[in-house]
Amino acid sequence: MGLFYFFGNTMSNLMSNYSPLDVTFTSGSGCWLTDTSGKKYFDALSGVGVVNLGHCHPKVTESIIEQSQKLLHTSNWYRIERQEELAVRLCELANMDKVFFSNSGAEANETAIKIARLFARQKNIDMPVILTAKESFHGRTMATLSATGNSKVQAGFSPLMSEFIHVDFDDVEAIKQYRNNKNIVAVMLEPIQGEAGVIIPQKDYLNEVNAVCEENDWLFILDEVQSGMGRTGKLFAHQYNNLTPDVLCLAKGLGNGVPIGACLARGKASEMLLPGSHGSTFGGNPLVCNVALRVLDVFEEDAILDNVNAISNYVNNQLKKNLKDSSAVIQIRVKGLMIGIGLDESTIDCTKLLQKALEDGLLINIAGNSIRMLPPLVITQQEVDILIKKIIKLINT
Ligand SMILES: Cc1ncc(COP(=O)(O)O)c(C=O)c1O
Structure with missing residues (x-):
């Protein structure tokens, strides 16, 4: 207890209404965040739909x-x-x-x-x-x-x-x-x-x-x-x-x-x-x-809406193509870059997914039995490919 106090349990002075994952980000750029150890994460949540233009957009x-x-x-x-x-x-x-x-x-x-x-x-x-x-x-x-x-x-x-x-x-x-x-x-x-x-x-x-x-x-x-x-x-x-x-x-x-x-x-x-x-x-x-x-x-x-519409189609097709044989996936719902993947909880343990994704450098949200993603609207096709790979790994392994 003494040692813990000495090293500063900074969380203990915060009210307990959040239970954050054990990671602290120090910088961000576009769709990417970097933590205190230098590890990079793909932010498929945009701070819950906030940094739509990506982290630290220069303008x-x-x-x-x-x-x-x-x-x-x-x-x-x-x-x-x-x-x-x-x-x-x-x-x-x-x-x-x-x-x-x-x-x-x-x-x-x-x-x-x-x-x-x-x-x-x-x-x-x-x-x-x-x-x-x-x-x-x-x-x-x-x-x-x-x-x-x-x-x-x-x-x-x-x-x-x-x-x-x-x-x-x-x-x-x-x-x-x-x-x-x-x-x-x-x-x-x-x-x-x-x-x-x-x-x-x-x-x-x-x-x-x-x-x-x-x-x-x-x-x-x-x-x-x-x-x-x-x-x-x-x-x-x-x-x-x-x-x-x-x-x-x-x-x-x-x-x-x-x-x-x-x-x-x-x-x-x-x-x-x-x-x-x-x-x-x-x-x-x-x-x-x-x-x-x-x-x-x-x-x-930057014609942001054009990007959303082009990328939305690509995300939709890629998710459907790559997850069509996954027994864990019930439904894929995509509108623009609001993305929900309904999962079958008898096949996959949704409570483990946040942490598992984090370890693989991916930030998502779990809403009920669905994966929810709200990636930055500036996401590129190459970044979608990275995201899809991580999602397939998350769901299928
Ligand atoms: C549809 C909707 N309305 C209202 C809110 C509340 O917004 P805030 O957290 O900024 O108060 C949210 C937040 O997630 C939301 O998604």
Whole structure:
């Protein structure tokens, strides 16, 4: 105990909510990370869908340096030029009217939930209810974990906010059955469920839900914290459906590693927040907005979406070709560079895979009985070949 203390058990001063793998990274470049011993790892997770442009993208790094030499932070009590510019850019890209900037995905979703409550007030609904999906993930604050359709995330935190009803994902009938319920104010969904292991709904599901929302004057809230920012091959996943939600939540890849979230809204939803009704000390400060603007530039300058679409096809074909005879693989789900490999737990022990992958220099995630991968969007074909080799080895040996 004494010796342990002497050498500094630095972990012991951290609360126990994470159980990190025993590895520390000291540097990164593109899809690769290097640990304290110099060993290299292929990062097929991008810090859980965050460093979409790869680690230490030179233009992102430059934007951090440039802004940090000018001004890091003032306050939302004064106008912030870069924030206003970012709001214009995002609204143009997403066909939305207004933006609130936060520091994380959960806070962006929290904003959406507050907007839905204010919308309910306007409609004289005292006990508003939002429909969300089973197996969804919306964050760890009290409101967003209540919205989340996963009892593991909620365990120990009751009483939950009672305003959420969880319905089956990818089943519009499950939503339609609430049409006569006067308390429903919104439907909140991930276009593709990420934490659940990359669950891709049928092609028209979002359009059908959108139509139900329009018919009933419910807000349609899309949580694109994970599926947004190019992850699926379009800037936002809902663009595959040619629709515009009332509220759109972003975070993760928007700052490529600097903490920024955004809640975008259009029409009536964009008019709900009034002075004093919401805020954030750090939200949308000059640093994070300058970086997010540069991230958007890089999407255009480096044709990131073209790469995602080309590589996505290649990954899909290679995975299907190489894993078709593997008894452990049940299903391969790929949309852009959101990749899920469903495994048969009677054939393979999923609990061992994280550590096994780590030893082979590969970072992935296990979501239930699926391998989830969210590699950087700048991944090359040669890097896909390396990744596929590691995945085949992981599953087949
Ligand atoms: C779809 C979705 N929503 C919300 C969140 C929460 O985001 P954050 O961890 O930035 O609060 C996540 C995080 O994984 C997510 O995937």
